[in-house]
Amino acid sequence: MTPLVFGQITIDWPLAVHSFWPILQGGLIYTIPLTIISFVFGLTLAMVLAIMRLSKVKFIQTIARIYISIIRGTPLLVQLAIIFYGLPDLTIEVSPFVGAVIALSMNVGGYAAETIRASILSVPKGQWEAGYTIGMNDAQVMRRIILPQAARVSIPPLSNEFISLVKDTSLASTITVTELFRRAQEITATSYDFLLLYSEAALIYWIFCFVLSIIQGRIESRLDRYVTTH
C-alpha cells in the first residue's frame, strides 16, 4: 500500500493495521478485566458504604462519610500512585495489576456509594411498611423489597460510572500495567506516529463504551418491565 497523503498528514496504513491487534490485545487482556473486577469489588464496597451512610449510628455514618469525601476529593492518579508506589514503604508490595484493581475499586466504591444510597432513599417509605407488615425484618425488606426497586433507579447512573471506569483504567498505564493505552504508548516509542496510534487507542475505547451503552439500554428495559408495558 502506498501512503495516503492529506496535505501534511500521512496515514501509515501498514502501521495502522499492524498496531491494531497489539493495542486491542492490551484492551482485552488488561483494560476489560481491570474494569470488570474493579467494578465488582467497587460495587460491593459501595453497597457497604451506602448502608453505613444510612445507619442510625452516627459513628458508622461518619466513617463512611469521611471515606467518600477523601476518595471524591483526591485525584485518581494520586490514589493510584499512593497504592502502587507508596505502599511498598509500609512493606506492602503489590503487582501493578493488583495495585490498579485496589485503587480503582476503592475509587468506584466512593463514587457509587452515593448513587446507591440515593437510589435506596428513592424507594417510598410505604414499601418498608408493607414489608414490615408482612412480618419481614430489616434485612429481608432491604434485600427483597427495597434493593430490587433501587436497582432500577440506579442502573443509569451506575452505567455512567462503569463507562467512566473503562476510561479511567488508562491511568493504570502510569503504574506500568500494559493495558490498552500503554500498548499504544509503547508502539509510539519506536514509530513516533503519535496521532495515528493514540487515535487508534481512542477508537478502541470508544468501541468498548459504545457496546456497553447498548448493553445498558437492554438492562434498563428489562428492569422497566414492571413499570411500563413496552
Place this chain on the structure above:
Amino acid sequence: MLLEAKGIQKSYGENQILKGIDLTLEEGKVLVIIGPSGSGKTTLLRSLNLLEIPEQGTLELDGDRIDYSRRLTKREIQNMRRKSAMVFQSHNLFPHKTVLENVVEGPIIVQKINREQAVKEAQQILNDVGLSDYQDHYPFQLSGGQQQRVGIARAVALKPKLLLFDEPTSALDPELVSDVLKVMKDLAAKGWTMVVVTHELKFAADVADKVLFVDQGTVLEEGTPEEVFQHPQHERTRQFLSKVLKQI
C-alpha cells in the same frame, strides 16, 4: 378478648395525637373506627401493627402483651406485628413482583411455608377476591380497586389473628369502592377479626359489631352502629355524621 389496648398516647413533637385511648375487640368481631381527618384514627390503627410506637399504653393481642412505654426490642416488635396484617390506603403493593408473588411473599419468606402450598393457598385467596385471572400481572397493570384487593389478599395470606384496614377505599374512584367493600364484607362473614378505619358509614352500619368515633385523640363514642349513628351522645359526633352523610 383477642385485642385489648389501654391508655394509648402518642405525640409528634408538641402535638399530642392520641390522648389515652382504650379499645377492646373479641375474636371474630369487626370494629370500625370513624372520625374527622387528623383525629388520630390512622395513628391508632398503625399502633396496633407497631408501625407507630406510642409513648404510653399497653397492647394485648392474642395472649401476648407489650408495654409501649418500655424500650421494645426488634424481636418483640416483630413478634407482635406478625399477629396482625395491614391493608394500606395506598395499597403499597410490591411493584416489582407479580400479583401472585405479592401474595406468597410473606408466607414463603417469613412463615417458611413451602412454595407449592403457599401458591395453592394464594390462588384460592385470589379467587375469593375475584382476581384469579390476574395472578401473573404486575400491580401497575391493575385498576385501583384490583390493586387494593391484591393488598387484602396479601394480608389474608398471612393468616393473621387480626386484619387492619387503613381507609382502604379512600384513594379509589367511586365506582371501584363497592368491589373492595364487598371483599371486606365477605371476610367479616367468614369470621375474620377486623379493625377498619373508614369513612364508609354504610359499610360500618352493615358490617361493624362495634363503632368507635375518635375525635382529637380521644374516643368520643363507642357502641353498636345503631347506638353511635342513631343516638350519638355528643354534638361533635352529630356534626361529623351529618357532614359525612351530606357528601353521600
